[in-house]
Amino acid sequence: MTTIESKKVFMARNLILVLLTLQCSSCTGQVKEKSVNVTTVNEVNTQPLILNQSTTFPQIHTNLNGMVREFVRTMYQDKKGNYWFGTNGNGIIRYDGKTLEKISIEGLRPLKVVYEIVEDKVGNVWFATSTGLVKFDGEKFVIYSTEVGLQKEEIFSICIDKKGLIWVSNGEGVSHFDGEKFTPFILPETKVENPKPMLSDKLVFQFLEDKNGTMWFVTDGNGIFKYNSGEFTHLTTKNGLTDNNVFDILEDKQGNIWIGTFNGGVSKYDGKTYTNFTKDLIIEGLETYNFCEDSKGNIWFTAEGYGVYRYDGTNFTQFTTKDGLTTNVVQSILEDHKGQLWFGTWQGISIYDGQKFMNAKDKEPWTK
Numbered sequence: 001m002t003t004i005e006s007k008k009v010f011m012a013r014n015l016i017l018v019l020l021t022l023q024c025s026s027c028t029g030q031v032k033e034k035s036v037n038v039t040t041v042n043e044v045n046t047q048p049l050i051l052n053q054s055t056t057f058p059q060i061h062t063n064l065n066g067m068v069r070e071f072v073r074t075m076y077q078d079k080k081g082n083y084w085f086g087t088n089g090n091g092i093i094r095y096d097g098k099t100l101e102k103i104s105i106e107g108l109r110p111l112k113v114v115y116e117i118v119e120d121k122v123g124n125v126w127f128a129t130s131t132g133l134v135k136f137d138g139e140k141f142v143i144y145s146t147e148v149g150l151q152k153e154e155i156f157s158i159c160i161d162k163k164g165l166i167w168v169s170n171g172e173g174v175s176h177f178d179g180e181k182f183t184p185f186i187l188p189e190t191k192v193e194n195p196k197p198m199l200s201d202k203l204v205f206q207f208l209e210d211k212n213g214t215m216w217f218v219t220d221g222n223g224i225f226k227y228n229s230g231e232f233t234h235l236t237t238k239n240g241l242t243d244n245n246v247f248d249i250l251e252d253k254q255g256n257i258w259i260g261t262f263n264g265g266v267s268k269y270d271g272k273t274y275t276n277f278t279k280d281l282i283i284e285g286l287e288t289y290n291f292c293e294d295s296k297g298n299i300w301f302t303a304e305g306y307g308v309y310r311y312d313g314t315n316f317t318q319f320t321t322k323d324g325l326t327t328n329v330v331q332s333i334l335e336d337h338k339g340q341l342w343f344g345t346w347q348g349i350s351i352y353d354g355q356k357f358m359n360a361k362d363k364e365p366w367t368k
Helices: 012-019
Strands: 034-036 038-042 072-077 083-087 090-093 098-103 114-119 125-129 134-136 141-144 157-160 166-170 173-177 182-185 204-207 215-219 226-230 233-235 247-252 255-259 266-269 273-275 287-294 300-303 308-311 317-319 330-333 341-345 349-350 357-359
Touching: 072 114, 072 341, 083 114, 083 125, 090 349, 098 141, 114 157, 125 157, 157 204, 166 204, 204 247, 215 247, 255 300, 287 330, 300 330
Parallel strands: 072 330
Antiparallel strands: 034 141, 038 098, 072 083, 083 090, 090 098, 114 125, 125 134, 134 141, 157 166, 166 173, 173 182, 204 215, 215 226, 226 233, 247 255, 255 266, 255 287, 266 273, 287 300, 300 308, 308 317, 330 341, 341 349, 349 357
């Protein structure tokens, strides 16, 4: 758990760019809910592993009883304790405390990629997917797609603000949903000099509503837009950002804003000053994302090809394969209700119990 030099995985960026190819989801008009029946394919712990999955990367650690073909790109544990896994090619997988199951929604073409999972105040679980916006109310799934008002299906990011508005984004803009209709939300046309988007100059990679109610829009190649009371502020490399290609954002319990980029590493912004830990050679890795603040106040994030980092308020600690991590390329981080940290990687799921990294099935047998 010291600073360790690692070889960067050369396929990392190319793979991520392929996976993030999106369509736009921006429209207006009344939206009608479409409820569908749900069938589940139960994969109990005693069932033999599914060994016929074709994978690019051999799965060293658990792949949820063979149900994950590639990797888990997002994880969430809801208020009831259910674990949800959003996969890169196998849709939604859930563990309800008794059964590990792959969700199949009848009447919907196979749901492949799940980009993000969030929960609203009343316990509905929402999924941003390659097939549309999906809601689970505890009993049934409701789908919002082109048939009920969305112009484009593939949704990459999702955020629920304090008022209950649901913000969604894809390759051509932003919309918000108030429970009845989707309304386009237009960002300023202001552009940085010589923008170089990875995918689309209209793409918002991530949303954040901070403790003051300001909305932050993290864009692909055009810096960050802040929005409050009808006014926008544009943050770019000209006023402090290290890179206009911003990938992830987090507000910690102290009110600091953590910013992860494609080419400029990770920064902490206190509202006045940016501290870039990559430029200052405190951490390695230019491509940083997957911020997670754990229950102890530690900030975790991934650095592509360099494993994961933990910041305890004073020092950074780097964890790599030499510390037991499956690979040095991590796609998702989750802290569960037990205080365990889950890491979804290219080669299966690892768990950190506060002392060491291990194969998830060694800590949670139901994942085998």
